[in-house]
Amino acid sequence: xxxxxxxxxxxxxxxxxxxxxxxxxxxxxxxxxxxxxxxxxxxxxxxxxxxxxxxxxxxxxxxxxxxxxxxxxxxxxxxxxxxxxxxxxxxxxxxxxxxxxxxxxxxxxxxxx
Amino acid sequence: xxxxxxxxxxxxxxxxxxxxxxxxxxxxxxxxxxxxxxxxxxxxxxxxxxxxxxxxxxxxxxxxxxxxxxxxxxxxxxxxxxxxxxxxxxxxxxxxxxxxxxxxxxxxxx
Numbered sequence: 001x002x003x004x005x006x007x008x009x010x011x012x013x014x015x016x017x018x019x020x021x022x023x024x025x026x027x028x029x030x031x032x033x034x035x036x037x038x039x040x041x042x043x044x045x046x047x048x049x050x051x052x053x054x055x056x057x058x059x060x061x062x063x064x065x066x067x068x069x070x071x072x073x074x075x076x077x078x079x080x081x082x083x084x085x086x087x088x089x090x091x092x093x094x095x096x097x098x099x100x101x102x103x104x105x106x107x108x109x110x111x112x113x
Numbered sequence: 114x115x116x117x118x119x120x121x122x123x124x125x126x127x128x129x130x131x132x133x134x135x136x137x138x139x140x141x142x143x144x145x146x147x148x149x150x151x152x153x154x155x156x157x158x159x160x161x162x163x164x165x166x167x168x169x170x171x172x173x174x175x176x177x178x179x180x181x182x183x184x185x186x187x188x189x190x191x192x193x194x195x196x197x198x199x200x201x202x203x204x205x206x207x208x209x210x211x212x213x214x215x216x217x218x219x220x221x222x223x
Contacts, residue, residue, distance in 0.1 A: 031209060042213030090156050104156030
């Protein structure tokens, strides 16, 4: 089945540790995105990438880093510089700029203790 | 900042039509109206989008007013599985960004 996978579904880390969230897609999509969602709120864009080896900051990129070495993978690292990392993280992809539908993964719920 | 305004919550009886309103009074000529929904603790799901004309697909219908300042998403026969948060989003054709507001929490009851 084609789709987007995020792992793990739940992740716990100690304060001060960096943590990397996985996002993989087999839809042959060019563009990939990372969003953050806090309780009762909408999604906010962290980073996005339209092609391999290129990415742009979204609205809340501080404290996060990404890489796009392969078309199908777009991992997100939550660094210790992120002040409030506990949140629900969602990855999405689409064929490219202007395409209408973003496909979302199931999300990773990160809790920093 | 979200460019749309939606009621925070709505109820609908199972089998009846659910009509979800959205105001986007500052919409520009090149901006589309998109609807996504998010079932609890899952990723959002695309429903439908439109520019000027009304649109219909297997999931829903989208009615856009002639001045494009508001729209309504219609689920013709709501089921319990349609209980979710529904997001109305405007997006320019030359950008990838989807700006999510807080949406409308639709509760479908038996």
